[in-house]
Amino acid sequence: MGKPNDLVQGTLDLLILKTLSLDAMHGWAIAKRIQQVSGEVLQVQQGSLYPALHRLEQQGWIKAKWQESETGRQAKFYALTAAGRKQLEAEAANWSRLSAAINLIVSEV
């Protein structure tokens, strides 16, 4: 019932936005892509992927379109909107700041 803990909520949004900044893709591909790019470190739980995608869509940061997938079936492809691109920049900057700060603390022994 609870949300998976391996990805902090805000981080998942950032990952999705970043992934979509390259190309429009469907949910399965987004999960796969995050997994591959992170070198199999980050496992996106489906339980949080779809709620996150729909939430981002409701907020207008990504937009969805049904089109034929690589296997020939109709799939829902998500793409970044202009607002989403701005949000991505903001969240990425935020993330850099945050991770740098955490790094500072963690590396100081």
Next chain:
Amino acid sequence: MRWLHQFAIKVRMIFGRAQAGVRLDDELRFHLDRQIEENLAAGMDPDKARAAALRSFGNPALLRDQTRATWSWNGIEQLLRDLRIGARTLRRTPGFTAVAILVMALGIGSNVALFTVVRGVLLKPLRFEDPDRLLVLYEHGTYSAGGGDFPYNLVAGGVYAAWNKENTTFSSMALVRTDEVDLAASGGQLPETLNSGTVSWNLFPTLGVQPALGRGFTAADDSRTANGTVVLSWNLWKRRFGGDPAILNKLIYLDAKPYTVIGIMPEWFVFPDPTAQLWTAVYHQAPETLMSRLDFHSFRAVGRLKPGVTAAAATADLSVISRRLHESQLDDPFIAAAANSRPLLEHMVGDVKQPLYVMLAATGCLLLIACLNVANLLVARATARRKELAIRTALGGGRLRLLREHLMESFLLSVAGGAAGLTLAWGVVHWFIATRHNMARVESIRFDGVVAAFTIGVIVLCALFSGVVSALNADDKRLLASLHESSKSHSAGSERARLRKMLLAAEVGLTVMLLIAAGLLLKSYQRLRDTDIGCITNNVLTLHISLPGARYKTPGPAPVNFFQTLLDRVRALPGVEAAGLVTAVPGQGYMGDFGFDIAEHPPLPQGKGTFAINRSADPGYFEAMGIPILRGRTFGDNQKLDRANEAIISESFAKKFFPGEDPIGKHLRVMGGKELHEIVGIVGDTRYQVGEAPQPMQYYPLYAGDTNYGTLVIRSGHDVESLALPVQHVIQDMDSDLPVSDVLTMDQLLGKSTLDESFDTTLLTGFAVLSLLLAAVGLFGVLSYIAAQRTIEIGIRIALGAQREQVLRLMLVDGLRPALIGLALGLAASAGAAHLIRSMLYETQPLDPPVFACVAATLLLVAALACMAPAWRVSRLDPMQALRTE
């Protein structure tokens, strides 16, 4: 542009919700299928591939719900779902639902109706311009030789003139009086008697009202020498003149004199009371002497305060003027030395304020009772569903979620009840307006936004109240206990019904209060109708005649001749036992008084005077009405025109003004005049108004010729109503242009004069009976429920040898205890609250023991009856049957 995009999404989420749901399923299935394909490609066999994919995917239904939870309008979607569940649950028990909705409808409907009336009559500001600055002005008289204070007396014409000229605190001041005029037959329409407002020319500007058509009065219209002008009410214009604007500047005949129609007032305009159908100019209508006298109190004055001036300052300003007038003629005791004022709204609705608020309070009680009843029913349901709820809680159903469902049920009931109640209120308000069309401001009663808001508020309150009260019962601490309890619970009812019993006690308490209020009003009304008003009321017919002054000049012989011939002809009609004429019969109202002094007595101290109600009567009046002549005789036959010099006084007049001496042969001097009237008789007391103590009364001969109106009374042995037509034929025959009004039997006349009291009493009794019914239903329901719960226990008791009478007593006590507690509470509360309606009671004490005893007995009887059926049923249980029930 993001907001636009979001807005588009929101719109899509409303209209494309089902579509989006299907697509979500597609999307998730696509994902799952891709996973399965991948697993297959990795070499798993199909079943395993599917299982593994599902495992990594999680519960698809849950995932779907979680995703949907991110959509817009999710809250509303959940609400709708709860609504559907609630509606379904209610539909499963149509009997309960119907009863609950009916109960709510009664409670909400009566409240909304009363609130609509109260708002229209008491709370809505008057539609005049800046109504808070309008005051009604009175003379404050302290002139009676017998003591007494008259804080709200009418204003004399001369006093008004002085106030108007000399005041510094009013931006304008106007005069108004209600009169009767005869509108002549015209255009095929019969003559009729109308109530008219006789007003100074500046009344409309003072109120800040413009005529809808034409113009209002000008100062030039408002003088004795000007041509007659009249302004019509919208209703009269529509009814009598077909709403044709061509009537403007045409002549109509009032009291046989020509008047030019100069304007039509707007439809909403009602002044000074709802009966006024046209307005004429007062200085044109009234003789100059009346307008200049300082001691003839006959008008109401309305003033508009200057900005920044308080009512108190303005009243003080007028009082200074009055005192100067008073001191300038100290020999006239009837010139008031002070002024007084009240806000216009207060003046108009002061009389109906308390009864209306009492009614509103009564409907409030009724609503509370209705809510308690519905809460009671809901508690019963919750108890019946206890196990289901416990299981759901144990499975992780959120407490809030369960509470929400619970509230939703009571919300649905309240909304349905509110809708039905609104229909009810609509009917009630229309009935009210039709029944009480003469009540002040009745025309401003209507359903508007505020009433709608009030209705919604009441519905929400009812839903919350009955929902929360019954939800209190769902105590989840004892969750486990209720799961533990085997289905064969043997004695569970009693403890669980405690909340219901408390609710019942409260319900009974409120009912007792309503019953006592109704009982007091009933008793008071009975007293009112039983009072002896001093004359025969059985088989007496009255009708009002008013002779137009243009053709029947006063003082003069014309009205005398008319009245005498009329009486002769009426007395000759078959079936008429006696007939008489008087200016006003008992019960018809105060009408007026004369100041007088007694020639044989030493002069009164300066500034003090004596006065009494005056009537003019023909010699046969006392015999016709059965008013006993205690001493002396009635007026002599010679008492006509200038030769009229006799007077008759009532018993209380004799007692008050001739203590310890014989009034017969003494002389009265009227209004400081020259003529002396010799007292020739003493007659029995009559009441000018039902519910008022008899007042001293002085009678003068009608045939003196200075009166051209009167009430004709006709007494018959039986069936007096059948004489109405022949009598009217006689009048038509004598003068075909004479309208006759208020053809009423004496009983009808008295009934009409106690209409307010009868109305209040009927309404409150209705509310009380309704609440008694609700309380009885509540008692019956609770005891039936307890009985059902304890069937097995009782079965065992009976099987073990308990006597049936014992069982009966056990159950009766169980049911009657809350009724008794409620009764005690209700009686105590009533003793505190009854004095609030003291001013509505006539010859009845607020703590009237018979009423309290009667209410207590009625309530106990009804409670016992309500409890008897279930208790009886239980005591007749067949133990074998009972033990087999589960």
